[in-house]
Amino acid sequence: MTALTVRLPDEKHRRLKALAKSRGTPLNRLIDEVTTLMLAEYDMETRFRLRAERGMGNTDVGLSLLDKAAG
Numbered sequence: 001m002t003a004l005t006v007r008l009p010d011e012k013h014r015r016l017k018a019l020a021k022s023r024g025t026p027l028n029r030l031i032d033e034v035t036t037l038m039l040a041e042y043d044m045e046t047r048f049r050l051r052a053e054r055g056m057g058n059t060d061v062g063l064s065l066l067d068k069a070a071g
Helices: 010-023 027-055 059-070
Strands: none
Touching: 010 027
16 A cells, blocks of 8 residues: 655545545545546546447448337
8 A cells, every 4th residue: 555645725635534434434445435436537538538439430220229129
């Protein structure tokens, strides 16, 4: 496990501590959960962009597949 030092304004730190306390979790776990969510969002965006690139120029095929699925 790696330690990370982050400089935050005092007010933001205070609010994050209050949020963690309200959720009944340590601040470290809260930050870990937030970074997990951000990484998942990044991964989803990356997958979407790759799939969009792969489908470029195949609009007609995609629309025909949607028509077929619609019945």
